[in-house]
Amino acid sequence: MAHPPEENLLKSGLILPPPPKPAGVYKPLLQVDNLIYVSGHGPVLEDGTLIKGKVGYEITVEAAKVAARQTGLTILATLKSNLGSLDKIKRVIKVFGMVNSTLNFEEHPFVINGCSELFAEIWGNENGVGVRSAVGMGSLPGNIPVEIEAVFELA
Amino acid sequence: MAHPPEENLLKSGLILPPPPKPAGVYKPLLQVDNLIYVSGHGPVLEDGTLIKGKVGYEITVEAAKVAARQTGLTILATLKSNLGSLDKIKRVIKVFGMVNSTLNFEEHPFVINGCSELFAEIWGNENGVGVRSAVGMGSLPGNIPVEIEAVFELA
Amino acid sequence: MAHPPEENLLKSGLILPPPPKPAGVYKPLLQVDNLIYVSGHGPVLEDGTLIKGKVGYEITVEAAKVAARQTGLTILATLKSNLGSLDKIKRVIKVFGMVNSTLNFEEHPFVINGCSELFAEIWGNENGVGVRSAVGMGSLPGNIPVEIEAVFELA
Numbered sequence A, B, C: 001m002a003h004p005p006e007e008n009l010l011k012s013g014l015i016l017p018p019p020p021k022p023a024g025v026y027k028p029l030l031q032v033d034n035l036i037y038v039s040g041h042g043p044v045l046e047d048g049t050l051i052k053g054k055v056g057y058e059i060t061v062e063a064a065k066v067a068a069r070q071t072g073l074t075i076l077a078t079l080k081s082n083l084g085s086l087d088k089i090k091r092v093i094k095v096f097g098m099v100n101s102t103l104n105f106e107e108h109p110f111v112i113n114g115c116s117e118l119f120a121e122i123w124g125n126e127n128g129v130g131v132r133s134a135v136g137m138g139s140l141p142g143n144i145p146v147e148i149e150a151v152f153e154l155a
Helices: A005-012 A061-083 A108-127 B005-012 B061-083 B108-127 C005-012 C061-083 C108-127
Strands: A029-032 A035-041 A089-100 A131-137 A146-154 B029-032 B035-041 B089-100 B131-137 B146-154 C029-032 C035-041 C089-100 C131-137 C146-154
Touching (some): A089 B131, A108 A131, A108 A146, A131 C089, B029 B061, B029 C089, C035 C061
8 A cells, every 4th residue: 555655755764955935926836726836946955055057068967867856855845845744745747847958968858757756756656657748958047957847636 | 905907907007019829820828627728928019029039149138037028918918819808817827938048048037027027916916926937948939038838717 | 510530530541650658757648637638749750769850950840840740640649549549539728849959940830830730630720729839949858859748638
């Protein structure tokens, strides 16, 4: 039987970063019916700073995958901070993974798996995996390597 | 008490551009249940022409913010033209703000605030502010500096 | 009177490619209420390989439009494979068309029309046409020229 997300988070030993304050005129998340729309998030570290660097130029593909995982943790922090508990979320609907990469970069799915594998650890291989696009941007705010927006369904 | 969107628009003295005809095989907007999905819009001026130029190369970040505001006005024109009145819209759900910028550009949130601040003027600081991503594209149609797609909720 | 999508597909003589297996941790599609969310798809050929090349650099705008049409066929293959029949889909809600193009490319709507015209052939000019953005990415997975994600409504 599946374990609740909060129990999986506890067992993982993962530490969530502080939920970021919006960097502009938007809300971190918003509810419409039984869906939670989450704004684009970057990789916030435990000290509140952001991982930076263009993938394939300033940081490696492996470091970018770590950044995608950290972006996933940042989304978890926003969910937990706003909803009180990850157990309020039943499943992942959609992940839109944006990689700030060089123009000949080809490994976007590998990078964004850093976030997707985290969500699968928390919500399981069925409910933790939704639809996804993993694509390459020309640039991202503050030169972060990864920005991810997502949609979740409430329990 | 909050004023209706149309009253806020009137008070603002802002003039909406002509609603653009689709530049391809798509609808300007579409209703699903109580949501209005809006296609990607560019910055249409009152004479029907588009603001052009890559941000950080052909136009400044300040000019790009003005272009994002003009893109917001263009979305308002599409909403009003298709729904009859902005009062039909209760709140902003989502803004996806795309900036056609140089590869080292970092100020996407500042640029897209041009649109977000407009929506907050029209629908207020609570209902006019939704979730958002503000990101950098490699290129945009016709070399427009900003393209924005959005989702709104009907009243 | 409108013909069913499967009848239109049959009459068209078009051959669907094999539905692609996910290239990462995601589902090809997912249902939420009466909506089908489809993951980003690339242009899969009948032999299972992908069309490749950056638009305006390695492939022409005309070849890119063909790739967008092939991407549309790939989405149809995923829909049919997972739902059993295209007749299960009532209408196209949204197409997000991403073009892997040079930084001065401007013809994204022309390219993505390759997919949109296909959907209009299958579901008709009203139900087959939804909202859309057609934009330029810095890069795409495996250097595919086009990636498209979409939302459909069930019949």
